[in-house]
Amino acid sequence: xxxxxxxxxxxxxxxxxxLEDYVARGGYSALxxxxxxxxxxxxxxxxxxxxxLRGRGGAGFPTGLKWSFMPRAFPGAKYLxxxxxxxxxxxxxxxxxxxxxxxxxxxxxxxxxxxxxxERGYNYIHGExxxxxxxxxxxxxxxxxxxxxxxxxxxxxxxFELFAHHGYGAYICGEETALLESIEGKKGQPRxxxxxxxxxxxxxxxxxxxxxxxxxxxPFIINDGGEHFLNLGKPNNGGTKIFSVSGHVGxxxxxxxxxxxxxxxxxxxxxxxxxxxxxxxxIPGGSSAPVLPADIxxxxxxxxxxxxxxxxxxxxxxxxxxxxxxxxVKALERLxxxxxxxxxxxxxxCREGTGWLYRVVHRIEHGKGRPEDLDxxxxxxxxxxxxxxxxLGDAASMPVQSFVKHFGSEFEYHIEHKQCLVPAxxxxxxxxxxxxxxx
Amino acid sequence: xxxxxxxARIDVEVAKYPPEQKQSAVMGALRIAQEEKGWLANxxxxxxxxxxxxxxxxxxxxxxxxxxxxxxPVGKHKITVCTNLPCALSGGVHAAExxxxxxxxxxxxxxxxxxxTLKEGECMGACGDAPVLLVNNHRMCSWMTPEKIDxxxxxxxx
Numbered sequence: 001x002x003x004x005x006x007x008x009x010x011x012x013x014x015x016x017x018x019l020e021d022y023v024a025r026g027g028y029s030a031l032x033x034x035x036x037x038x039x040x041x042x043x044x045x046x047x048x049x050x051x052x053l054r055g056r057g058g059a060g061f062p063t064g065l066k067w068s069f070m071p072r073a074f075p076g077a078k079y080l081x082x083x084x085x086x087x088x089x090x091x092x093x094x095x096x097x098x099x100x101x102x103x104x105x106x107x108x109x110x111x112x113x114x115x116x117x118x119e120r121g122y123n124y125i126h127g128e129x130x131x132x133x134x135x136x137x138x139x140x141x142x143x144x145x146x147x148x149x150x151x152x153x154x155x156x157x158x159x160f161e162l163f164a165h166h167g168y169g170a171y172i173c174g175e176e177t178a179l180l181e182s183i184e185g186k187k188g189q190p191r192x193x194x195x196x197x198x199x200x201x202x203x204x205x206x207x208x209x210x211x212x213x214x215x216x217x218x219p220f221i222i223n224d225g226g227e228h229f230l231n232l233g234k235p236n237n238g239g240t241k242i243f244s245v246s247g248h249v250g251x252x253x254x255x256x257x258x259x260x261x262x263x264x265x266x267x268x269x270x271x272x273x274x275x276x277x278x279x280x281x282x283i284p285g286g287s288s289a290p291v292l293p294a295d296i297x298x299x300x301x302x303x304x305x306x307x308x309x310x311x312x313x314x315x316x317x318x319x320x321x322x323x324x325x326x327x328x329v330k331a332l333e334r335l336x337x338x339x340x341x342x343x344x345x346x347x348x349x350c351r352e353g354t355g356w357l358y359r360v361v362h363r364i365e366h367g368k369g370r371p372e373d374l375d376x377x378x379x380x381x382x383x384x385x386x387x388x389x390x391x392l393g394d395a396a397s398m399p400v401q402s403f404v405k406h407f408g409s410e411f412e413y414h415i416e417h418k419q420c421l422v423p424a425x426x427x428x429x430x431x432x433x434x435x436x437x438x439x
Numbered sequence: 440x441x442x443x444x445x446x447a448r449i450d451v452e453v454a455k456y457p458p459e460q461k462q463s464a465v466m467g468a469l470r471i472a473q474e475e476k477g478w479l480a481n482x483x484x485x486x487x488x489x490x491x492x493x494x495x496x497x498x499x500x501x502x503x504x505x506x507x508x509x510x511x512p513v514g515k516h517k518i519t520v521c522t523n524l525p526c527a528l529s530g531g532v533h534a535a536e537x538x539x540x541x542x543x544x545x546x547x548x549x550x551x552x553x554x555x556t557l558k559e560g561e562c563m564g565a566c567g568d569a570p571v572l573l574v575n576n577h578r579m580c581s582w583m584t585p586e587k588i589d590x591x592x593x594x595x596x597x
Contacts, residue, residue: 077457086564087561087562087563087564088562089523089524089525089561089562089566090524090525090562090566091562091564091566092564092565092566092567092568094564095564095565120457122455126563126564127505127507127576128507128560128563128564128565128573128576128579129563129564129565129579130576130577130579131577131578131579163455163456164455165455165463165466165467166466166467166470167466167505168466168469168470168505168506168507168508169505169506169507169508169561170504170505170506171561171562182466183463184460184462184463185460185462185463185464185465185466185491185493185497185501186462186497186500186501187500187501187504187505188504188505203457203460244566244567245567246525246528246529246566246567246569247524247525247528247529248528248529252529252566252567252568252569253567254567287523287524287525287562318525318566320524320525320528320566321528322528326528331524334522334523334524334527335523335524338523338524338561338562341561342561344504430528431527431528431529431530431532431533432530432533433529433530433533433534433570433583433584433585434529434530434569435582435584
């Protein structure tokens with residue numbers, strides 16, 4: 001199977017993030033092509049639409065369509081933002097893109113700015129990867145010095161200024177309107193939509209926000225054509241996708257494969273289930289995506305449509321693998337704590353509801369569950385979902401609903417017997433410190 | 440209140456935004472202030488707010504919202520260990536327990552000599568490197584086995 005075909009192609013060596021290396025790999029040729037061949041902004045957007053590229057951050061929205069929402073003729077400032085606030089548990093791909101191939105993101109953003117008429121952009125980088133933020137600043141300086149950013153890019157009258165902005169520890173800022181608030185120097189509480197960012201974004205100006213991997217895909221679409229990119233994947237699911245595989249596998253890490261690759265092949269690439277144990281469950285798209293039992297997962301291919309049909313989401317492409325040593329109640333308890341901790345507190349159903357979810361799962365895990373607790377959990381999730389400004393409430397609810405749906409008997413056993421179905425020593429063995437062979 | 444060097448670094452942050460949007464630089468400015476002072480006392484936050492022509496309460500909202508800002512004093516070295524699910528499946532909790540036992544403190548505590556503060560972290564976006572921890576917010580340490588933790592603590596203790 002082909003791996004690392006596009007964004008991760010040729011990234012061996014320790015200077016791959018340098019401009020010189022990027023150019024030697026063919027970097028900035030897409031931007032030059034647009035300038036030299038005078039490709040119109042409309043044609044750039046048409047090519048991106050043709051590619052079937054869908055947002056790589058989690059929602060999977062068609063990128064070309066999103067770009068076409070920008071009021072290009074709107075007089076005054078328009079902004080572009082890159083969402084590198086990668087904090088969805090299980091996701092660690094944008095970190096590697098920015099660490100090893102930051103210029104692909106800069107080139108992709110510059111092309112996007114050209115297509116949408118944006119004069120200024122920000123890359124919002126997760127605060128916890130501060131060294132990556134610093135490296136991106138260096139890459140920006142290189143691109144400016146070489147004329148790929150700034151005023152009069154490549155000697156034309158097209159100008160685009162790009163800057164790095166760091167987060168500092170708030171999961172919610174990965175939500176696009178919270179990210180905008182954060183860029184404005186405020187606490188990251190999501191905005192009510194509409195108005196959508198395309199009409200009211202940074203400083204109230206039209207703004208488009210895409211994920212890091214989405215931007216990094218753009219130069220390949222321009223160079224090789226949208227159709228080529230589409231054909232790498234499958235219809236409606238164009239291109240390659242970077243999957244972050246974590247948890248109970250032999251080789252945790254990032255794997256760039258074609259959309260539509262069978263899950264079993266991805267699992268094999270990541271070294272299979274650790275220690276020869278049996279696969280129990282997989283969260284296929286980051287912690288907010290519904291969990292799927294092993295048998296359903298093994299029949300899936302890794303693309304938006306297949307995972308959606310199976311009842312979950314491809315999300316950010318974060319594949320969290322759990323083997324038979326995992327207590328599903330304990331796993332859910334940790335995730336529920338996360339959403340409780342990270343709720344921004346703005347909407348009552350989420351602020352209060354995430355606390356309820358955590359406390360009820362916590363008491364089940366600690367032998368204090370009550371027979372009515374599973375109904376209570378479902379009732380709380382029903383009262384959160386669809387009743388909040390942003391998707392964090394839904395993101396907190398979907399794990400709860402899916403864990404109870406697929407592993408309800410394990411929760412019932414906990415409630416009835418005040419202990420776990422999986423013996424403590426097995427759990428302990430399965431969760432001990434594991435350092436894979438790639439390190 | 441802040442050194443000339445910190446102010447110069449804050450000015451670099453301010454220059455990233457339109458002139459009438461200085462408040463956008465508050466996240467960078469508070470980070471720089473914390474690097475200099477060790478933590479963000481109210482008077483430090485007030486100073487940053489005045490420097491950026493924003494209301495002190497607006498700067499305090501930012502400092503208290505984002506969890507990498509410390510609005511209480513911390514030890515000389517703050518260690519934040521990720522125990523979220525993907526890390527926990529590869530030993531994140533075991534690594535945290537090992538550090539607790541080595542330092543004799545629990546999460547959110549500081550050693551008696553003021554050298555180490557231990558925090559429980561949420562996802563740092565490096566799940567493939569589990570167990571993962573941050574030293575003083577900006578240094579990420581990957582694949583932390585007990586041997587590597589011993590070495591790290593010994594180096595920090597020097």
